[in-house]
Amino acid sequence: MLDLLLQTLDNTVSTMTTVFIMLFLTGFMVEINAFQRLSHLARPLVSISHLPAASASTFVISLGSALAANTMIARLKAEGHLSERQALLSAIMNSVPVYFRELFTYQLAFVIPILGIFVGGAYAVISIATGLIKLALVLVLGRAYLPGDSSDSPDSSAPSASSTSFTSSDATLQPLLPQSKKNYKYAAIKSLRGQSRIFLRIAGLYFTMTFLVLYLSREGILQSLDVISLAHLFAIPPETVIPLTIYVASPKAGIALLGPLIQNGGISETKALIVLMVGSLFMLPFYSLRSLLPNYTSVFGMRMGLILVVISTGISVAVRMSVLLMLLIATG
Numbered sequence: 001m002l003d004l005l006l007q008t009l010d011n012t013v014s015t016m017t018t019v020f021i022m023l024f025l026t027g028f029m030v031e032i033n034a035f036q037r038l039s040h041l042a043r044p045l046v047s048i049s050h051l052p053a054a055s056a057s058t059f060v061i062s063l064g065s066a067l068a069a070n071t072m073i074a075r076l077k078a079e080g081h082l083s084e085r086q087a088l089l090s091a092i093m094n095s096v097p098v099y100f101r102e103l104f105t106y107q108l109a110f111v112i113p114i115l116g117i118f119v120g121g122a123y124a125v126i127s128i129a130t131g132l133i134k135l136a137l138v139l140v141l142g143r144a145y146l147p148g149d150s151s152d153s154p155d156s157s158a159p160s161a162s163s164t165s166f167t168s169s170d171a172t173l174q175p176l177l178p179q180s181k182k183n184y185k186y187a188a189i190k191s192l193r194g195q196s197r198i199f200l201r202i203a204g205l206y207f208t209m210t211f212l213v214l215y216l217s218r219e220g221i222l223q224s225l226d227v228i229s230l231a232h233l234f235a236i237p238p239e240t241v242i243p244l245t246i247y248v249a250s251p252k253a254g255i256a257l258l259g260p261l262i263q264n265g266g267i268s269e270t271k272a273l274i275v276l277m278v279g280s281l282f283m284l285p286f287y288s289l290r291s292l293l294p295n296y297t298s299v300f301g302m303r304m305g306l307i308l309v310v311i312s313t314g315i316s317v318a319v320r321m322s323v324l325l326m327l328l329i330a331t332g
């Protein structure tokens with residue numbers, strides 16, 4: 001048990017160090033309105049979906065870090081600037097940029113060179129389609145369940161640095177510095193004050209959820225699903241069972257093993273796609289438990305975090321199940 005606690009602590013410290021830095025930087029940049037000029041890029045999306053203007057700023061932040069963006073949403077929700085529905089749809093929208101970012105950092109750099117243009121390209125298209133479906137879901141649900149004037153008052157949804165005033169108690173802290181340096185100093189102070197409480201909550205919940213996942217994994221509960229029987233069900237070639245099993249634990253390792261089979265003609269490109277889709281049906285729930293569950297629940301709490309995990313995982317699984325069924329029909 002001690003080694004499990006040490007492993008959990010190691011994972012938490014390494015992850016939370018990055019989270020703390022990102023929280024401080026994003027909070028600082030929000031306080032000085034650094035995202036104000038870029039937020040107009042996302043204004044059409046939030047306007048169509050009836051989301052408030054604050055969601056445009058967090059969407060810009062999510063281009064660099066979805067966790068930092070979601071933390072800002074949680075803070076705005078806690079302060080009463082966002083309703084639960086607005087926060088939920090904003091968090092889903094913030095998960096979209098990662099699909100396009102991975103197109104360059106993962107799909108083009110690794111998947112396509114290993115699997116080839118057809119299989120790797122199809123794999124990339126499926127990933128992008130998942131992101132687009134999530135975005136479409138936000139647009140549809142936003143128009144259906146949010147009031148139409150929720151984005152009409154850009155400055156009323158969230159506090160901005162330009163409207164921030166310091167109390168007289170802070171005046172004693174003001175040194176004789178140029179105005180810009182004073183603004184940066186107090187923006188940093190407000191960022192630390194505003195983010196410290198939510199960071200401590202995130203760190204505590206992240207430690208708890210990480211420990212739970214590691215414990216379940218060590219006990220073999222997460223690995224109890226029978227991948228081989230499912231492979232037989234979909235008539236997957238026996239030589240792909242090992243890549244399929246490894247893919248569930250590590251997609252990169254599974255893809256690296258599957259690539260040579262495609263190049264050597266040991267498996268057709270269609271069968272390779274079937275293997276990837278079947279593997280995804282197991283890999284995505286594991287990924288959600290290992291990554292999404294600790295991240296979302298630590299930021300938004302157990303109830304809303306679980307809703308986000310179910311929605312995100314459900315969409316991803318549904319897309320791959322649809323592709324799998326089409327492939328099985330085509331090869332049937």
